Amino acid sequence: MNSFGRFFRVHIFGESHGNGVGVCIDGCPEGIPLSADDFVSDLVRRKSGARGTTPRIENDMPEILSGIYNGYTTGAPVSILFRNENTRSSDYERFTAMPRPGHADFSGRIRYNGFNDPRGGGHFSGRVTLGIVSAGVIAKKTVSPVNIEAVLVKVGGSTDIQSKIEEVLSENDSAGGLIHCRISGLRAGIGNPFFDSVESVLAHILFSIPGVKGVEFGAGFAAAEMKGSEHNDPFISPTGETLTNNAGGINGGISNGNDIKINIAVKPTSSIGREQHTFNFETRKMDVLKAEGRHDACIALRIPVIVEAAAAIALADLMSAKK
C-alpha cells in the first residue's frame, strides 16, 4: 500500500527513471495558503549536491496538478508531480543477475515476479520520497504551531560528521547515521491507546523511509536498562510539564504535552564503489560486484527533512482524529 493516513491521507507514486514521481494528498483541510514556493526550502534540504551526496542532480520543481485555487487549498486532493530528467538507466541493468547486497534488487524481484522497474531502483528509489517531503510541507502547515525539527547528530558513530564523510569517500565506502527529531508544541491528549499510539503511527511512517532500521522514543533502548525510579518522569506543573523526559512526551500512547523525542537509525548506503563478493544468480557462483552508478556516500545526510515530513504527516493524521 502506497498510502498513509486515515484522515490526512498521502498517496505516493512514481519511479526513479520513469516519467516522474509524485504524491496525491487527500483529506487536506481547505483554506491553507499554498504555492509552489512553499516547497522550495524543504526540497532543497532533501536535494543532493552536498559533499557525500549523489552527483545525480535533478531540478525537483514541483508541479501542482490539483487542489489549489486562488492560492489556497480547496479541500479536494492536492496532487503534485516531479518530472524525472537526469536519468542514466544503463547503470542498473546488470543488477538483475547480480542483486546488490543490502538493496531491494533481490527481494523486490521476487515480490513483483520480475515485473518491477529495475532502473534506478524503480519504485524503491529514494527519489519517491519527494512525494513524502512535499506532503510534509503541507502537513507542517496543518499542524502549526507544532514545530518539528530533525538533525543528523552522528555519521558512522562520530559527531565529527564532515571528517567521517571524507573518510568513507576516500575509501569508496558509505556510512550510516543517527538522526534526532524533536517535536515541540504538541498539546497533550493526541494519540490513542494500543494500535494507534503516537509511537505506533510515527514509527510506522518513519520505518517507511528507505534506510531506517531503528526507531526509539525518549530514553528508548536505554530505558530497557533503567529502573522505574530513574525512568519515571515526575510531573512538576499544572500543565503536565515533567522534570525529565524519558517517556519522550508520550504516556500510554498519548502525548503528554512535553516534547516528543525520537532517535532514528539510518543504515549506510548499500551502493558502494568498493568491490563486494556476492552471489551471481546467472552463473550460480560467487562473483565480484562493483556498483558504478551515482549514489550517496551517506544517505542519512538527506534524511532529516524526510523525517520531519514523515512526522508531520503522522501528526496531521493523529491531530485530525481529535479536533
Added chain:
Amino acid sequence: MNSFGRFFRVHIFGESHGNGVGVCIDGCPEGIPLSADDFVSDLVRRKSGARGTTPRIENDMPEILSGIYNGYTTGAPVSILFRNENTRSSDYERFTAMPRPGHADFSGRIRYNGFNDPRGGGHFSGRVTLGIVSAGVIAKKTVSPVNIEAVLVKVGGSTDIQSKIEEVLSENDSAGGLIHCRISGLRAGIGNPFFDSVESVLAHILFSIPGVKGVEFGAGFAAAEMKGSEHNDPFISPTGETLTNNAGGINGGISNGNDIKINIAVKPTSSIGREQHTFNFETRKMDVLKAEGRHDACIALRIPVIVEAAAAIALADLMSAKK
C-alpha cells in the same frame, strides 16, 4: 483506533476492571482447526504469578463467542471474551488527583476529557493485551510454518535476569527489559516498499504494546555506526541466503528469505512501591506518591508472548496481501 490490519483484522476491547476484555478477529481464513485449548499455552506464558509479576492473578479462561463451528474457523469473525474477576478497584481512585509518573493517568484523562475508566488503568491496562495474545494464537496458525520466537534477553541491562529481579524487588523498584524476536521460515517477497514495509507494519503493532519504547531490525542502531562494506549482507546461495544478517531479513521493506531479527526495548514498570515526588493537581503543589496497587516489578517478563502475538498478527496481515 482499536483495530489493526487490512486483511487479518484484529479489534480489541475492554477494561481492566469492567466486565471483561476481548477481541474480535475478522478476515481470519476459514478451515483453521481451533479450540479453547489452543490458547492455553500462550495465555499461561502471558499470565502473572512468577517472581516479579503482579499478585493479581486472573483465570484468563477464553470464551469463544463466535466464528468456530465443529472445531474449525468458519471465515466469520472469531470473537473471544475474558471475564474480569479478581478486581480491587479502590486502589486506583486517587490517581486522578495525582497522576502516576510514567502512566497514562494524565494524558489519558485529557484525551478522553475525564470520561475514561480510571480503575486499574481502564482501557490502558496491560490486561487488554489478552486480546492481542489470543489473536496471536490464531495468527500463528495462519502463518504456519513460519516460526516466531521472542525471548527476554536482559533485565535492567543485565543478562542475569533472576538477580536483577530480586534486586529491584528488594528496592521496591522496577526494571526495564530487552526482548529479542526471531522470525524464521518467512519466504522472500513479503512486504512492500514504503508505507507498508515489513518494518513499518511490525513496528506499528510492536509499539502498540504498553511499555515498548524502542524497536530495531537486524543491526538496528548499530547500523548507524557502520560502513556499507560492513553492513551489506552478501548473498551466498541461489535461494537468497546471506552471509551476515545486518538487514534483519528485510531489504527495501520486503522480506529476503533470511530470518527477521527484531530487538524491542521495554521500559520499567511505571508503578513502583517507592515514594515518588510528583505534582498534585488538586492541591497544585508537589507531593509524595506511593503506589500500593498490585503491579509487575518487570513487565518485560510477560511481554515476549505478546511480542510473538503482535508479530504473528502483522505477518498474517502482510502474507494475506500476497497469497
Added chain:
Amino acid sequence: MNSFGRFFRVHIFGESHGNGVGVCIDGCPEGIPLSADDFVSDLVRRKSGARGTTPRIENDMPEILSGIYNGYTTGAPVSILFRNENTRSSDYERFTAMPRPGHADFSGRIRYNGFNDPRGGGHFSGRVTLGIVSAGVIAKKTVSPVNIEAVLVKVGGSTDIQSKIEEVLSENDSAGGLIHCRISGLRAGIGNPFFDSVESVLAHILFSIPGVKGVEFGAGFAAAEMKGSEHNDPFISPTGETLTNNAGGINGGISNGNDIKINIAVKPTSSIGREQHTFNFETRKMDVLKAEGRHDACIALRIPVIVEAAAAIALADLMSAKK
C-alpha cells in the same frame, strides 16, 4: 469485512445458533450517556412476535461488555453481547444438500469452502442485525438532533399491510415490502464528492441489511423519467431550503440542508412453507423442498428499525469527518 465506518466504526460478529451475536463500536465519542435501558425501545421494534414474524422469540437482552463507565461512554470501544437461547438447530441440516432458493445456503457454502456454520443461517442470519440496531442506538445519540425515521409503507405492493400479511400467511407464502426513510435536521455540507457521497455511504450500509435489493434517493428511479426543468429543486430561502426535494436533500454527494429521503426495497422472505421445486445437489436431480423452520412471512416488518440504525451509523461516520 464485518466492519463499517472510518471514524465511527462498527464491528459485528456472531451466528444465529452459536453462543451469541454482538457488536464492537470503536471511535464512539466519550461522554455520551448510555445504559442498557437505552436499547430497549429499538430492540423491541426489531423483535419478532407480531403477526407475520417468526415464532422464534429471543429475550434480546444486551450485555454491555466494555466502554461504559459511570453511565457514560468512555471513548474506548463499546462492545455489546446478546446470548442466543432459543435455538432449534435440527431444522437446518438438510439445506446443505438442498440449498434454499433465495438463501445464502449455496453461495455461502462456496464462499467459505463448506466451513460456514449452517445452523439457522449462521453468520448470514438476520439475528446478526442485533449488533447493527445496537450500534444504531448509540449512533442516533451522536448525530442528535438529527432525526431519522423509517416506516414500512407497502407490503407486497399494497398499502393495506395487514391484509397482505394475512393473505401470504394463508398461502404459506411471504411478501416483500417498501420502506421509506426520512432524515431531518441534517445540516448542509455533510458528505463528499464521489466515493464518499452521502448516497454512497448510506447505500453501502443499507445494502448490507439482508433482503435489501433496491435503494433510491429523492425522486430516485422516477428521476430517470424526468426532465431537468421538472427535477431541479429551486432554492427559495437564504438557508438553502428548496421548493421541491427531488434530490432527496443531496447535491453533488453533499447534504444541502433539506430532508434526506430514501426508499428501500426489501425482497420477500426466502423461506416459505410452500413446496418449492429446486435442485438436489446430492441426488443431482430436481427435488421438492419444504422449509419447516421458524421464519418471518414478511421480514420487511422488522427492518425499519434496522434501516434507521444503518442510516444513523452512516451519518455518525460522515458527520465525524466534518466536525
Added chain:
Amino acid sequence: MNSFGRFFRVHIFGESHGNGVGVCIDGCPEGIPLSADDFVSDLVRRKSGARGTTPRIENDMPEILSGIYNGYTTGAPVSILFRNENTRSSDYERFTAMPRPGHADFSGRIRYNGFNDPRGGGHFSGRVTLGIVSAGVIAKKTVSPVNIEAVLVKVGGSTDIQSKIEEVLSENDSAGGLIHCRISGLRAGIGNPFFDSVESVLAHILFSIPGVKGVEFGAGFAAAEMKGSEHNDPFISPTGETLTNNAGGINGGISNGNDIKINIAVKPTSSIGREQHTFNFETRKMDVLKAEGRHDACIALRIPVIVEAAAAIALADLMSAKK
C-alpha cells in the same frame, strides 16, 4: 475521501478547469499488459460530441506517469494524468451568488467553506470521472474473463432515445436516463455477508457517479411487490444455475454464479438552457437563472462506460479479497 477499495485501490484527483484530472491506482497486480492504446476505446465512449452531449470537447489523451515498464504493470502504483485544455472559466463565476438548482454549487460551497474551485464545477465536475474510466480499463483486465456491459435503455422514460433527446434539445431542457448493467462470468463465492456484500460495494461506487440517484439489483424495487414463491430463484443445475434471476446473481451478499443484474437511475442534467426561478443569495430575493455554459442535455448518454468502470473496480477489489 477520494479513494475506493481495500485491495485494488483507486485515488482520483483534479478539477474541471485546473491543470488536469487523473487517477492513481494502487494494489494493481503486476504483469498486466497495458499501454495508452488500451484506454482509447472506453475514453471515446465517455467522450462528448454526440448529439445531446456538451460541445466542450477535450482530447482526453492519457499520460501514464508511473507503474508501467516494458508494456506491463509493475505492481507499483499506476498513475494517469489528463491535461485540461479546452476551458472557458468565465461561464461559471456568477453561480456563487446564484447556485444552480440541482448542482453542488450551494452544498459544495458550504462543505468547503467557500474555498472550493467553482470553475466548471471544480472537483465536482463529471470530468473527474476520466480517472474512474481509466481505472476501469485496468480493472476490467484484472477481472477478466468476467464481462461487464452497461447500456442506456431509456431516456426520459422512453426507449426511443433519439427522439427524446431531440425533444429536450428543442426545449432547452435535459432528460434523465435508465442504465442497465449486466456482469457475466463472475464465479460463485465472491462478496461477503453484511457490510461488504456485492450489493453494498457495487452500490457504493455506483452512487459515486455524479447524477446516479437509484440502484437496484435483480428484480429490485419490483421485488418489494412480489411474493416469495414468485421471487425465489430455483436452482436447476449442479453449477448453481437458477431458473429465474430475481436475485440478480447475489444471495446473502455473495455471488451465486448467475449474471449480476443492476439497474441505475440517472437524473436529468441539472444545467439547462431554460430559465429557472431560484434564490439569489446576494440580493436575498428570488431571481431568474439561465445557464449558458456548455452542458450535456442527457448526461446518461455518457454514463454507461462509467458504470462499467465502476463495476469493474468494485469487482477487482472484491475478487482480490478471495483469490
